[in-house]
Amino acid sequence: MAVTIRDVARASGVHVSTVSRTFSAPHLVNADTRNRVLAVAEQLGYRPNRAARGLTTGRTHNLGLIVADIANPFFPPLIKAAQAHARARDYHVFVADTDEDPRVEEELIQAFTKQVDGVLLCAPRLGDRALARLRRQVPFVLVNRRLDGVPAVLMDVGHGARLAVEHLAGLGHRRLALLSGPEGSWNSGRIREAAADAAAAAGAELTVIGPNSPTEQGGQIAAPEVARAAVTGVLAYNDLVAIGLVEGLAELGVRVPADLSVVGVDDIMQARLNRPKLTTVAMPTIAAGRTAVDMLLQLVGTDEPGPAALTVLETTLVVRESTAAPVEGRAARLSSREVT
Amino acid sequence: MAVTIRDVARASGVHVSTVSRTFSAPHLVNADTRNRVLAVAEQLGYRPNRAARGLTTGRTHNLGLIVADIANPFFPPLIKAAQAHARARDYHVFVADTDEDPRVEEELIQAFTKQVDGVLLCAPRLGDRALARLRRQVPFVLVNRRLDGVPAVLMDVGHGARLAVEHLAGLGHRRLALLSGPEGSWNSGRIREAAADAAAAAGAELTVIGPNSPTEQGGQIAAPEVARAAVTGVLAYNDLVAIGLVEGLAELGVRVPADLSVVGVDDIMQARLNRPKLTTVAMPTIAAGRTAVDMLLQLVGTDEPGPAALTVLETTLVVRESTAAPVEGRAARLSSREVT
DNA sequence: CTGAAAGCGCTAACAT
DNA sequence: ATGTTAGCGCTTTCAG
Numbered sequence: 001m002a003v004t005i006r007d008v009a010r011a012s013g014v015h016v017s018t019v020s021r022t023f024s025a026p027h028l029v030n031a032d033t034r035n036r037v038l039a040v041a042e043q044l045g046y047r048p049n050r051a052a053r054g055l056t057t058g059r060t061h062n063l064g065l066i067v068a069d070i071a072n073p074f075f076p077p078l079i080k081a082a083q084a085h086a087r088a089r090d091y092h093v094f095v096a097d098t099d100e101d102p103r104v105e106e107e108l109i110q111a112f113t114k115q116v117d118g119v120l121l122c123a124p125r126l127g128d129r130a131l132a133r134l135r136r137q138v139p140f141v142l143v144n145r146r147l148d149g150v151p152a153v154l155m156d157v158g159h160g161a162r163l164a165v166e167h168l169a170g171l172g173h174r175r176l177a178l179l180s181g182p183e184g185s186w187n188s189g190r191i192r193e194a195a196a197d198a199a200a201a202a203g204a205e206l207t208v209i210g211p212n213s214p215t216e217q218g219g220q221i222a223a224p225e226v227a228r229a230a231v232t233g234v235l236a237y238n239d240l241v242a243i244g245l246v247e248g249l250a251e252l253g254v255r256v257p258a259d260l261s262v263v264g265v266d267d268i269m270q271a272r273l274n275r276p277k278l279t280t281v282a283m284p285t286i287a288a289g290r291t292a293v294d295m296l297l298q299l300v301g302t303d304e305p306g307p308a309a310l311t312v313l314e315t316t317l318v319v320r321e322s323t324a325a326p327v328e329g330r331a332a333r334l335s336s337r338e339v340t
Numbered sequence: 341m342a343v344t345i346r347d348v349a350r351a352s353g354v355h356v357s358t359v360s361r362t363f364s365a366p367h368l369v370n371a372d373t374r375n376r377v378l379a380v381a382e383q384l385g386y387r388p389n390r391a392a393r394g395l396t397t398g399r400t401h402n403l404g405l406i407v408a409d410i411a412n413p414f415f416p417p418l419i420k421a422a423q424a425h426a427r428a429r430d431y432h433v434f435v436a437d438t439d440e441d442p443r444v445e446e447e448l449i450q451a452f453t454k455q456v457d458g459v460l461l462c463a464p465r466l467g468d469r470a471l472a473r474l475r476r477q478v479p480f481v482l483v484n485r486r487l488d489g490v491p492a493v494l495m496d497v498g499h500g501a502r503l504a505v506e507h508l509a510g511l512g513h514r515r516l517a518l519l520s521g522p523e524g525s526w527n528s529g530r531i532r533e534a535a536a537d538a539a540a541a542a543g544a545e546l547t548v549i550g551p552n553s554p555t556e557q558g559g560q561i562a563a564p565e566v567a568r569a570a571v572t573g574v575l576a577y578n579d580l581v582a583i584g585l586v587e588g589l590a591e592l593g594v595r596v597p598a599d600l601s602v603v604g605v606d607d608i609m610q611a612r613l614n615r616p617k618l619t620t621v622a623m624p625t626i627a628a629g630r631t632a633v634d635m636l637l638q639l640v641g642t643d644e645p646g647p648a649a650l651t652v653l654e655t656t657l658v659v660r661e662s663t664a665a666p667v668e669g670r671a672a673r674l675s676s677r678e679v680t
Numbered sequence: 681c682t683g684a685a686a687g688c689g690c691t692a693a694c695a696t
Numbered sequence: 697a698t699g700t701t702a703g704c705g706c707t708t709t710c711a712g
Contacts, residue, residue, distance in 0.1 A: 002454065004705055015683045020707055030681055045477075049454050051391035051400065052705035055688045060391065062434075070420040073413065073609070080410040080437050087436065087448075092455065094402075095435040096427065097420050108427075114342065114389050115432065137385070243613065269413070273583065275615040344689055355699050360691060370697055392689035395704040 003046045012040040023048055063093045063296060064112035064119035064138075066105060070097045072214065073268040074238065074285065075122065078143070081289030082120060089297060091117075100214075102126045102184060106134065113138045117300045120292050121145070125184030141296045143288055145186040151299055151309040153291045157187050157265060158194035160281030160315035164235050164263045165195050167279070167317055169202035171325045173233035173261060179222055179245065180210030181237035188237055191265065195235055207231060216244035223248025232260060232326040239264035239271045239280055246274065246322065257324035267318055276321035284313045343386045352380040363388055403433045403636060404452035404459035404478075406445060410437045412554065413608040414578065414625065415462065418483070421629030422460060429637060431457075440554070442466045442524060446474065453478045457640045460632050461485070465524030481636045483628055485526040491639055491649040493631045497527050497605060498534035500621030500655035504575050504603040505535050507619070507657055509542035511665045513573035513601060519562055519585065520550030521577035528577055531605065535575055547571060556584035563588025572600060572666040579604035579611045579620055586614065586662065597664035607658055616661035624653045 009016040014033060021029045022037040029037075040046075054060040063086050067075045079095060086093050094116060098105040102125045112119050118139040124131065131147055134140075142152040168176060178195050181188030192208060199206035207229050212218040219241035226234055226245060236242035242264030246256045256262050256276055264271055267282035291311050349356040354373060361369045362377040369377075380386075394400040403426050407415045419435060426433050434456060438445040442465045452459050458479040464471060471487055474480075482492035508516060518535050521528030532548060539546035547569050552558040559581035566574055566585060576582035582604030586596045596602050596616055604611055607622035631651050 005707095006705080016705090017684080017707080018682060020705095021682085024707070028681075033681080047450065047453055049395075049705050051394050051455070052688090053707070054391050055389075055395065055690090055705080056707040058688080070423065071416045073416075076411045076413075076416050079435070083410065083435060083437055084439070092434050092436070092451070094432050095419070095423060096432070097423055099424070110387065111432070113387055115391070270610055270613050273610050273613045273615075275613075345691095346689080356689090357691080357700080358698055360689095361698085364691070368697075373697080389689050392704090393691070395689080395706090396691040398704080 003044045004049070005046070008037065008041045008044060008046050011044060012037045024053075059117050059300075060115065061091050062116040063091050063293070064108075064116040065093050065095045065122070066098060066108050066112075066119060066124070067095075067122045068098050068100045068105075068125060068214075070095065072240065073270055074240075074266045074283070078122065078285040078289040081286040082293050085290045085293040086297075089293070091293075091297070098125070100125060100182060102130070106130060109134050109138065109140075118296045120296055122292075123185065123187060125182065127184065139296070139299050141292050141299060143292050151295045153288050153295060153311040153313065155283045155285075155288055155313045156315050157281065157283070158190040160265060160283075160317060161191040161194040161235060162198040163315075163317040164265075164279075164281055165198035165204070165206075166202060167319065167323065168233040168235070168261060168263065169199070169204050171233070171261065171323060173231075173326050174204045175207075175229075175231040175233070176204050177207045177209055177226055177229050177231040177234045179212050179219065179226070179234060179236040179241050180208055181214050181241075182211050185214070185237075187265075191235070191237065210237070212237060212241055214238055214241060216240050216247070219244025219246075220248035223252060223254075226260075227252050227254050233323070234260065234262050236262065236264050239266045239268045239278060242278055242280070242322070243270060243274050246276070246278075257322050258327075261323040261326070263317075263323055271318075271320070274322075279320045279323040280318055282316050282318050284315070287313055343384045344389070345386070348377060348381045348384060348386050351384060352377045364393075399457050399640070400455065401431050402456040403431050403633070404448075404456040405433050405435045405462070406438060406448050406452075406459060406464070407435075407462045408438050408440045408445075408465060408554075410435065412580065413610055414580075414606045414623070418462065418625040418629040421626040422633050425630045425633040426637075429633070431633075431637070438465070440465060440522060442470070446470060449474050449478065449480075458636045460636060462632075463525065463527060465522065467524065479636070479639050481632050481639060483632050491635050493628050493635060493651040493653065495623045495625075495628055495653045496655050497621065497623070498530040500605060500623075500657060501531040501534040501575060502538040503655075503657040504605075504619075504621055505538035505544070505546075506542060507659065507663065508573040508575070508601060508603065509539070509544050511573070511601065511663060513571075513666050514544045515547075515569075515571040515573070516544050517547045517549055517566055517569050517571040517574045519552050519559065519566070519574060519576040519581050520548055521554050521581075522551055525554070525577075527605075531575070531577065550577070552577060552581055554578055554581060556580050556587070559584025559586075560588035563592060563594075566600075567592050567594050573603070573663070574600065575603045575605075577605060579606045579608045579614075579618060582618055582620070582662070583610060583614050586616070586618075597662050598667075601663040601666070603657075603663060611658075611660070614662075619660045619663040620658055622656050622658050624655070627653055 122143040264280035267280045271278035462483040604620035607620045611618035
């Protein structure tokens with residue numbers, strides 16, 4: 001085994017408890033002794049064993065971070081921000097991926113219990129009831145999901161969806177479609193509600209198509225149905241779906257934005273790369289990651305003062321090239337076209 | 341505190357060691373007792389404390405995974421694969437991001453010591469000497485980096501670079517540039533060597549431009565220099581750089597592939613989305629993530645038989661739209677053009 | 681300010 | 697097959 005507190009104690013001629021204090025309560029030990037201990041520790045290459053410490057203190061100084069899909073470009077910036085922020089506060093973070101499966105999600109939360117001081121649940125797919133139950137096992141904060149009494153950071157995607165629909169309506173679109181997200185997604189619900197409201201207010205008709213897998217493939221698969229729906233504007237659950245939709249549409253000979261306007265949600269890097277560049281709702285992922293860590297640390301009893309138990313972050317609409325004014329009679333023309 | 345092994349023991353009328361055995365060596369305990377213990381444990385909601393277990397066994401069942409930048413699209417698929425693979429073997433993984441800073445990299449490795457059974461170092465930026473020293477603190481396996489005596493999984497990017505240069509040469513390009521990567525990058529060195537070899541073999545001239553930040557910005561910044569270099573084909577350190585380069589070039593009025601051919605490395609999702617779709621060297625990231633975990637677990641003494649201490653994974657060239665035959669006299673025309 | 685002693689939750693010989 | 701007894705490395709009363 002490696003060098004322990006005991007080795008340091010022996011080598012510096014003090015008792016282990018003094019060494020311990022040197023690291024966990026330096027002010028309780030005489031400056032001279034402290035320096036000596038520190039020097040010896042340094043020289044021996046001593047590093048406190050966090051697990052052992054956690055055993056007595058009850059705090060592991062570890063956090064769990066659970067997302068549906070690490071490879072979904074929406075998450076990495078959030079993970080990166082959360083990880084960096086946590087590290088700056090001397091916390092390490094376990095990252096895990098549920099593969100969009102609620103059961104895996106539950107298993108992971110269970111597995112993290114006792115391993116971590118708290119977990120960040122990003123856009124969980126689990127039901128309210130399960131979440132409420134799990135909550136008693138381990139403290140957590142939710143990202144993009146609201147549940148009574150549980151701290152959360154929300155990116156106000158409803159607002160973004162409203163802006164998107166108003167943008168479309170402002171361009172003159174009256175027949176809109178919404179490509180909804182996966183079953184358990186809270187965001188999908190918020191987008192849908194807000195879009196419906198905004199559409200009604202603007203006197204536009206909104207058809208909901210879904211649920212869809214939150215991937216490019218999901219969008220591509222939905223393309224024929226969208227084409228058949230005789231709409232001129234579409235709001236997709238996220239950018240990946242939007243990008244897939246544009247691709248699928250292209251294969252059907254439907255051009256964006258000439259024949260159909262498409263807006264996404266997330267503003268992932270790909271949105272800017274896509275041709276046409278995607279009009280989309282930008283999400284403050286970095287701020288969300290940081291804030292979530294702050295809230296979690298506050299929740300698990302760190303002294304650091306933190307934000308309130310519910311933080312709502314604003315979203316904005318980024319208008320790019322995938323939206324344009326509809327052309328007269330387009331809807332009719334589209335609906336009568338032969339589509340598989 | 342939550343429910344411990346002791347609570348289970350009391351409630352099921354056996355000694356703690358029996359409970360312990362029920363979980364860590366089930367075959368050593370009578371089926372009836374085992375079932376009873378299991379039932380009680382289940383009912384009480386008992387979950388073993390891995391940290392406590394680790395204290396006595398010396399194995400934490402945790403892995404560390406260190407990358408230069410979580411938000412670089414090259415890494416998420418690798419992280420995802422490694423995490424999933426590790427979890428299937430009952431290992432949790434700490435993910436950390438160095439922000440391309442070797443000092444942070446070193447700090448992280450230090451911090452993970454004792455916290456994990458081993459660490460996966462993906463494309464480390466640390467020097468050989470530092471790596472060799474650190475290696476004595478914690479077992480690790482390298483991804484895309486070779487160091488004597490240290491297990492590694494390599495994606496044969498040299499081969500890919502060679503294919504790329506041959507592809508360019510085959511198209512008729514004779515004046516090539518290489519946008520190299522960041523200082524500490526082993527991959528960048530391999531690409532450079534292989535590209536130089538292949539260029540020489542094909543009778544082409546190769547200008548090295550760099551080092552460059554491994555980001556879109558890095559490519560964009562290099563664009564003027566590339567334009568000035570009077571080359572007709574470019575191999576970039578990675579897709580991000582290639583994409584940034586294409587953008588930067590566009591701003592200077594240089595079109596890809598009409599005026600200049602560009603090849604990237606990595607085949608990230610963005611490569612396909614970019615216009616023109618990027619010709620690039622595809623990396624087997626998922627296999628790499630899995631293999632690295634296997635090697636690491638083998639290294640730290642799991643019984644599972646694993647692959648050898650050095651695994652080289654093949655890369656391939658994906659030809660898309662960013663490369664084409666050069667047009668007569670283009671190099672001269674480009675070099676004489678006014679470029680800032 | 682520092683030492684002594686107990687114990688965190690669990691495993692690992694060693695007995696029985 | 698199960699109980700006993702020591703710790704693992706560290707923190708935390710409690711004395712002094």
